[in-house]
Amino acid sequence: MNQNIDFDSVSPNRTSSIMPEESVIKSSFLRALLVLLQASGAQLEEQSQLLLLSFDGFRWDYVNRVPTPNFRALMDEGVQVEHVENTYITKTYPNHYTLVTGLHAETHGIVANEMYDRIHNRSFSMDGPEVYNSWWWEEAVPLWVTNQKAGRKSGAAMWPGSDVAIGGFHPTHFLSYNASVPFETRVAQLIDWFLGPDAINFGMLYWEEPDESGHNLGPESPLMDVVIADIDEKLGFLRDKLKSTGLYEKVNLIVTSDHGMTQLSHDKIIELDTYVSRDLYTWIDKSPVVGILPKEGKLEEVYSSLKNANPNMVVYKKEEIPDHYHYKHNLRIMPLIVEVKEGWTVMQNRNESFMLGNHGYNNSLPSMHPVFVARGPAFRRDYTKAFMRSVDLYPLMCSILGLKPLPNNGSLSSVQDLLVETSTPMPLVPPIPREPSYAWAVGSLLGAALVIGFLLMFVQQVTQRQLRPMHLSNSEITQPLL
Ligand SMILES: *[C@@H]1O[C@H](CO)[C@@H](O)[C@H](O)[C@H]1NC(C)=O
Numbered sequence: 001m002n003q004n005i006d007f008d009s010v011s012p013n014r015t016s017s018i019m020p021e022e023s024v025i026k027s028s029f030l031r032a033l034l035v036l037l038q039a040s041g042a043q044l045e046e047q048s049q050l051l052l053l054s055f056d057g058f059r060w061d062y063v064n065r066v067p068t069p070n071f072r073a074l075m076d077e078g079v080q081v082e083h084v085e086n087t088y089i090t091k092t093y094p095n096h097y098t099l100v101t102g103l104h105a106e107t108h109g110i111v112a113n114e115m116y117d118r119i120h121n122r123s124f125s126m127d128g129p130e131v132y133n134s135w136w137w138e139e140a141v142p143l144w145v146t147n148q149k150a151g152r153k154s155g156a157a158m159w160p161g162s163d164v165a166i167g168g169f170h171p172t173h174f175l176s177y178n179a180s181v182p183f184e185t186r187v188a189q190l191i192d193w194f195l196g197p198d199a200i201n202f203g204m205l206y207w208e209e210p211d212e213s214g215h216n217l218g219p220e221s222p223l224m225d226v227v228i229a230d231i232d233e234k235l236g237f238l239r240d241k242l243k244s245t246g247l248y249e250k251v252n253l254i255v256t257s258d259h260g261m262t263q264l265s266h267d268k269i270i271e272l273d274t275y276v277s278r279d280l281y282t283w284i285d286k287s288p289v290v291g292i293l294p295k296e297g298k299l300e301e302v303y304s305s306l307k308n309a310n311p312n313m314v315v316y317k318k319e320e321i322p323d324h325y326h327y328k329h330n331l332r333i334m335p336l337i338v339e340v341k342e343g344w345t346v347m348q349n350r351n352e353s354f355m356l357g358n359h360g361y362n363n364s365l366p367s368m369h370p371v372f373v374a375r376g377p378a379f380r381r382d383y384t385k386a387f388m389r390s391v392d393l394y395p396l397m398c399s400i401l402g403l404k405p406l407p408n409n410g411s412l413s414s415v416q417d418l419l420v421e422t423s424t425p426m427p428l429v430p431p432i433p434r435e436p437s438y439a440w441a442v443g444s445l446l447g448a449a450l451v452i453g454f455l456l457m458f459v460q461q462v463t464q465r466q467l468r469p470m471h472l473s474n475s476e477i478t479q480p481l482l
């Protein structure tokens with residue numbers, strides 16, 4: 001019987017080991033503890049796999065509009081959330097970053113698709129080179145980075161921000177943004193990453209439609225039916241690929257979006273030039289929520305010119321922005337914000353380009369809400385939930401991946417019902433079961449007895465043999481790999 005128990009096999013940072021001439025009883029205590037620790041380690045190594053897919057601008061009710069057999073299959077096999085309240089402003093970049101951070105835009109710092117930083121005199125634009133300046137993204141840490149810091153591998157196919165080195169980290173595997181790369185190529189790449197030698201456990205996939213068609217055609221156009229049916233076919237392609245590679249039953253698949261879309265009209269255009277001279281301010285971002293940076297000393301003049309100018313438009317001083325938007329506490333939010341009512345467009349002059357569909361409005365509006373379906377071993381089957389907030393997705397994904405979430409604005413308990421009960425991974429403290437359970441109590445008692453036994457023995461060892469103390473703190477025992 002080998003009595004030499006080396007704790008290096010449990011934690012690589014520890015160098016102490018127990019002296020060999022101890023009693024069989026003592027060593028069996030340690031052995032039992034070691035088995036317990038190794039078992040929890042093994043459980044963590046068998047990582048759950050997660051694929052997060054965003055179809056940009058896929059409004060929640062598009063699935064009811066034409067037959068969408070692939071979305072239906074995911075709902076039957078998994079869960080559907082009817083209304084996901086996304087974060088203000090309901091634009092692409094802010095919301096994609098919210099999905100992977102659980103933070104409102106004012107906290108994660110990507111407050112708009114087009115931003116200006118007054119202190120650094122820098123402009124961020126979706127199609128401009130500043131997107132690759134990691135500084136814009138570093139007010140938060142996205143999930144793919146946290147996953148990698150825990151020793152796992154992430155892969156991203158075009159997810160906004162995923163080709164930027166954030167905090168020095170690119171995803172383990174990623175594609176540089178290129179809108180011309182077909183959906184099928186992105187899928188093939190992700191599947192290779194899940195199966196490859198440097199296998200990922202967390203993948204992200206982004207597709208530009210139906211947002212683009214929604215803007216061009218307007219969501220009420222009958223032509224959108226074709227676009228939605230095509231998205232369903234793309235989802236079908238992904239399902240087939242996952243099935244043919246044996247991943248379908250292993251990977252947790254979440255299909256969602258950043259925002260919805262609403263119909264616009266040529267009769268609902270507000271021209272800012274009518275009310276205030278463009279010499280008095282700089283215009284940041286686009287309709288329906290526009291940042292206004294007044295020229296030096298012109299804030300009150302611009303504000304009073306716009307204040308009661310049009311019943312379909314509101315202007316807020318930054319400090320007046322409604323609290324429920326959680327859109328105030330960031331330097332990148334301009335001193336004045338203009339917001340127009342649903343369906344309205346604000347421009348400086350009517351000669352600017354006009355779209356038939358748009359998003360960005362109040363995040364309480366149903367038209368702004370994205371689709372949400374998910375299936376896989378972590379999810380319940382055939383379950384419909386009425387409501388969640390998009391900030392809750394981050395703690396949900398952390399739970400599936402067995403990662404400790406960073407501080408965020410979401411709540412796991414609000415969405416826990418989407419998960420099968422056993423999927424809750426290695427928590428830092430034993431969970432309080434919904435129904436008090438006998439097995440849980442016995443397990444806890446045994447565990448506590450084991451730890452106390454070990455500690456008693458440890459004290460004995462130190463006092464009797466004057467070993468170097470081992471700083472085996474509680475947190476190191478319970479989260480060896482985190
Ligand atoms: C801000 O940057 C622009 C060029 O990006 C430059 O033209 C302008 O002078 C700068 N303004 C200040 C105040 O530095």
Ligand SMILES: *[C@@H]1O[C@H](CO)[C@@H](O)[C@H](O)[C@H]1NC(C)=O
Binds near residue numbers: 179
């Ligand atoms: C973008 O992807 C298309 C299609 O795969 C390819 O032809 C093109 O060269 C790519 N562009 C860049 C800049 O890589």
Ligand SMILES: *[C@@H]1O[C@H](CO)[C@@H](O)[C@H](O)[C@H]1NC(C)=O
Binds near residue numbers: 349351
């Ligand atoms: C639109 O009108 C404004 C004001 O009349 C003018 O300054 C601007 O050049 C025009 N833009 C285009 C694209 O015609």
Ligand SMILES: *[C@@H]1O[C@H](CO)[C@@H](O)[C@H](O)[C@H]1NC(C)=O
Binds near residue numbers: 363364365
């Ligand atoms: C946003 O919509 C909600 C729900 O309709 C409403 O209560 C709230 O006042 C709206 N906020 C603003 C600023 O219009």
Ligand SMILES: *[C@@H]1O[C@H](CO)[C@@H](O)[C@H](O)[C@H]1NC(C)=O
Binds near residue numbers: 326408
């Ligand atoms: C969102 O979470 C961050 C990080 O915990 C926190 O600093 C911020 O105050 C939260 N925002 C709200 C509105 O609670």
Ligand SMILES: [Zn+2]
Binds near residue numbers: 091092211258
């Ligand atoms: Zn979008």
